[in-house]
Amino acid sequence: MKFPPQIGLFLLSLFFTVNAEETFDVRRHLSTVTRYHVAKEISGNSFVSSDIHDQCKPIHLNLVARHGTRAPTKKKMKEFEVLASRLVILLENVNKQKSKLPAWLWGWKSPWTRKYKGGELINEGENELYQLGIRTREKFPELFRQDYHPDLYPIKATQVSRASASAVAFGMGLFNSRGNLGPGGHRAFAVTSESRASDTMLRFHDCCQNYKGFRKSQEPAVDKLKEPILDEITQDLVTRWGLNFTRRDVSGLWFLCKQEASLLNTTDQACALFSPSQVRFLEWTDDLEVFILKGYGNSLNYRMGVPLLEDVIQSMEQSIKAKEDGLVHGSYELARLRFAHAETLLPFSCLIGLFLNGSEFDLILREQPLQLPPKPPQKRIWHASTVAPFGGNNMLVLHSCPENNSNKYFVQVLHNELPITMPGCGNSDFCPFEIFKERIAAPHLRHDYNTLCNTELKAPTSKLSQVLSWIFPADAKQPQKDEL
Known part of the structure; x- marks a missing residue:
C-alpha cells in the first residue's frame, strides 16, 4: 500500500518519535543528581583523543572530584514530608476505584521517613569512588607503583563528611592490596582537611562574601526564569491527571523523581508523571540554575576558585622542577588528590x-x-548531568615528552x-604546559581571591535581568504550549 509523500513523512516522523519515547531514560536527565556511571554513558566516546607520543610519560596527576552519590539532606527530607501531606489533600475527594491515577500516590510515604540525619554518602556513592580509585591506578601504573607516603600522594577533602568519606573510599580502591590490614590487604592513609570557615581551596564559595551576596540577589531572578516552564507543565499535569497541582507541587514531584531515579533506581513512580519532553524542559531549568549561580553565568562564580587553580599550577611546576633537577622518580610528589563538592568542581x-x-x-x-544554554529541542554543550554528576571529576595529567619536541x-x-577538548588550547585535550599556563590559567590568576571576594563591589548591571526581559517581554502573552 502506497502513501502520499506527505503522509509517508508524517508516519516516519511518528515512528521515530515513538521509538525515542520508548528508549528515553530519565536517569540521563537528572542534572547534578545524576549517578556517575550514567554520566559516563552519556559522555560516550564522541571525542577522539590526541595522538600522544609513545615516549610521553605521566609524571604528575591532579584530581578534583565531587563526592559520590549521597542521601537527601535533612532540609530536603522535610520537604518530602510536606509533599506527602500535600498529596493526601489532593486525593481526599478522588474516588480511588474510579480513578486512573497511579496506585502509588495513595498513602505515599517518603522513603526517608524516620531518618533524622541526611546528606551522607550512601553505599552506591562509596562504591563509585572505590571503583574510581581502582581504575585510576590501573590507568596510571607509572604514577602509583610507589609505596604510599603522604608526601607522594597527598589526599585532601573538605570537612563535610560525604567529601571526606569519598576520599577514604577512593583511597581504599587506589591502595587496594598494598597493605596488610584485613583480608583485602588494605593500608592506612591520611586525609587532611581545612576548617570549613577558612577553606579557600576547596570550599571557596563558603568563604567568599561577594559570591554569597550575588547568589542571594540572583536566586529570585532564576526562579522567575523557570516559572513559565513550571507553569506550563503544571497546567498539563492538572489536565492529564485531574489533580489541582500547584507550581510548588510540580517542583516537589520533580525533585522526588530525581531522588527516586538516582538513589533508588525507581523510574515508574514520580518520574512516570512526566512525559519525556517535560523531563527535558525540567532538566533545562535545572541546568539554567547551575549555569547562572555556579557556572559561566557570572565570572565571580568561577574566578573565586583561583586558590585551587594556583595550587594545581604550582604542583605541576614543582614536578617539572623535580624532573629537570634529576630527582629520582618517587622522591617527589606524584599525585595531588582532592575531594569536594559540585560547588568546587x-x-x-x-x-x-x-x-x-x-x-x-x-x-x-x-x-x-555568555548566552544562556539554549532551550530544548536545541542542542547545548552545558548539561549539568555530565559537568558535575555525583562522583564527577577532572584529572589534569602532566606528561614529560621527548626532548626533540618543541614543547x-x-x-x-x-x-x-x-579526554575532553580545551577551547583555550585549540580544542585539543593535550596542551603544551606553557600554553596551558599562559592562555588558560594566567588570565584568571591575575585576580586576587580576597579582592574578588571581600572587597565591596559596585553593583553591576544584571545580565540576567536583561536576558529575562529579552526572553519573556512584559507584553508577551502567548503561552509556550507549542514548545512543550
Whole structure:
C-alpha cells in the first residue's frame, strides 16, 4: 500500500518519535543528581583523543572530584514530608476505584521517613569512588607503583563528611592490596582537611562574601526564569491527571523523581508523571540554575576558585622542577588528590574553559557574559548531568615528552576519565604546559581571591535581568504550549 509523500513523512516522523519515547531514560536527565556511571554513558566516546607520543610519560596527576552519590539532606527530607501531606489533600475527594491515577500516590510515604540525619554518602556513592580509585591506578601504573607516603600522594577533602568519606573510599580502591590490614590487604592513609570557615581551596564559595551576596540577589531572578516552564507543565499535569497541582507541587514531584531515579533506581513512580519532553524542559531549568549561580553565568562564580587553580599550577611546576633537577622518580610528589563538592568542581571546570566553544572562551577571557544554554529541542554543550554528576571529576595529567619536541611538558585533561577538548588550547585535550599556563590559567590568576571576594563591589548591571526581559517581554502573552 502506497502513501502520499506527505503522509509517508508524517508516519516516519511518528515512528521515530515513538521509538525515542520508548528508549528515553530519565536517569540521563537528572542534572547534578545524576549517578556517575550514567554520566559516563552519556559522555560516550564522541571525542577522539590526541595522538600522544609513545615516549610521553605521566609524571604528575591532579584530581578534583565531587563526592559520590549521597542521601537527601535533612532540609530536603522535610520537604518530602510536606509533599506527602500535600498529596493526601489532593486525593481526599478522588474516588480511588474510579480513578486512573497511579496506585502509588495513595498513602505515599517518603522513603526517608524516620531518618533524622541526611546528606551522607550512601553505599552506591562509596562504591563509585572505590571503583574510581581502582581504575585510576590501573590507568596510571607509572604514577602509583610507589609505596604510599603522604608526601607522594597527598589526599585532601573538605570537612563535610560525604567529601571526606569519598576520599577514604577512593583511597581504599587506589591502595587496594598494598597493605596488610584485613583480608583485602588494605593500608592506612591520611586525609587532611581545612576548617570549613577558612577553606579557600576547596570550599571557596563558603568563604567568599561577594559570591554569597550575588547568589542571594540572583536566586529570585532564576526562579522567575523557570516559572513559565513550571507553569506550563503544571497546567498539563492538572489536565492529564485531574489533580489541582500547584507550581510548588510540580517542583516537589520533580525533585522526588530525581531522588527516586538516582538513589533508588525507581523510574515508574514520580518520574512516570512526566512525559519525556517535560523531563527535558525540567532538566533545562535545572541546568539554567547551575549555569547562572555556579557556572559561566557570572565570572565571580568561577574566578573565586583561583586558590585551587594556583595550587594545581604550582604542583605541576614543582614536578617539572623535580624532573629537570634529576630527582629520582618517587622522591617527589606524584599525585595531588582532592575531594569536594559540585560547588568546587563546576567552577574549576569553568576556570580551565571546559564545555565551551572557541568564541565563548574568548568572551570569558574578556569577562563578558555568555548566552544562556539554549532551550530544548536545541542542542547545548552545558548539561549539568555530565559537568558535575555525583562522583564527577577532572584529572589534569602532566606528561614529560621527548626532548626533540618543541614543547617538553604537556597537560592532558580528562573529565569523568574521558579526554575532553580545551577551547583555550585549540580544542585539543593535550596542551603544551606553557600554553596551558599562559592562555588558560594566567588570565584568571591575575585576580586576587580576597579582592574578588571581600572587597565591596559596585553593583553591576544584571545580565540576567536583561536576558529575562529579552526572553519573556512584559507584553508577551502567548503561552509556550507549542514548545512543550
